[in-house]
């Protein structure tokens with residue numbers, strides 16, 4: 001197929017006839033209202049096109065000046081054009097120029113993971129038409145339908161040698177200890193992103209009577225996620241709260257059960273573990289620690305905004321319809337800025353000791369952030385660079401307010417496309 005004036009044309013190989021294959025939404029042909037899929041193209045500017053190749057028809061068009069005259073035999077009756085507009089978030093990168101299966105690369109639309117697409121035409125089972133938000137006035141482009149993606153993926157899978165799953169590890173041992181595992185993968189929320197190229201999203205405006213959305217912070221170890229979470233809660237304790245974690249260790253003096261931690265037995269902890277009650281859990285100095293879904297619910301039910309920080313591989317566990325998480329990626333500034341701003345900062349190394357950052361630690365943070373973004377950016381609703389702490393807190397506060405009050409197009413998933 002080739003494009004001409006916002007439509008793609010194709011040749012019937014048996015008869016040699018040229019047909020309109022599809023009309024691109026918002027393109028010239030669409031706006032004219034005169035061309036429809038299935039119309040037979042007879043002449044272009046007086047020249048008969050039957051028997052020509054589509055590229056030759058395009059050549060006639062390229063060399064035409066002024067008004068272009070098409071003679072067509074309409075395909076009747078016209079299929080109904082009214083269909084609901086869908087909004088999708090891309091879970092993969094796509095470049096039509098690198099896709100040999102696209103019928104017309106010129107009409108294709110490139111997109112990246114995390115982009116929001118307005119799907120304007122799904123009549124073709126293989127190729128949808130979409131616009132890239134927020135530019136809804138732009139001409140639509142062809143994008144592969146989920147079923148086309150799946151069939152391509154199958155081909156790809158057969159032709160590839162096995163590759164082990166890449167896993168991002170916490171850079172600093174201190175954190176591995178308490179967050180080493182996330183086996184709580186909730187059966188209701190286990191993601192299907194690996195099989196679905198898009199995820200349906202809806203315009204979300206929070207009703208005041210609804211509980212606030214869960215705010216999820218994530219970033220490479222050492223970037224400052226804890227510091228930011230702590231500051232937000234300290235500055236606005238009536239608005240923000242963290243979930244109370246569970247632990248099997250004994251309370252220290254001054255600690256109250258249900259305030260700092262829920263102190264529970266190892267047996268109860270293991271019972272909660274096997275029943276998928278934890279978002280994440282792990283062991284630290286031979287004690288178990290974990291964050292329960294129920295603790296989040298308690299905070300949200302009290303009307304406060306619950307802020308948690310998680311390891312990225314636990315994203316799927318919190319992406320539920322109920323929690324409607326707003327996921328904020330905390331990104332490091334440039335190496336130069338990290339060195340400038342972290343002169344007094346300390347991080348936990350080797351599980352026990354707090355130590356100052358060295359240049360190689362900043363490099364590790366930068367590298368871990370790069371890997372995280374490459375692997376998970378499709379789930380980020382917002383990216384905040386943690387440069388100057390004060391400014392980051394303000395940016396974070398503004399982002400959270402925006403999330404709670406309702407975004408124009410909410411990028412939090414509501415249900416996975418299965």
Ligand SMILES: Nc1ncnc2c1ncn2[C@@H]1O[C@H](COP(=O)(O)OP(=O)(O)OP(=O)(O)O)[C@@H](O)[C@H]1O
Pocket residue numbers: 172175219220221222223224225226227228341342343344345346347348386387388389390392
């Ligand atoms: N923007 C910033 N400017 C200066 N110091 C910062 C900034 N952000 C964080 N810090 C400091 O960096 C250190 C590490 O921060 P923090 O403990 O919050 O990291 P983290 O991302 O939670 O890492 P981990 O998950 O390993 O605990 C702390 O001393 C914190 O005060």
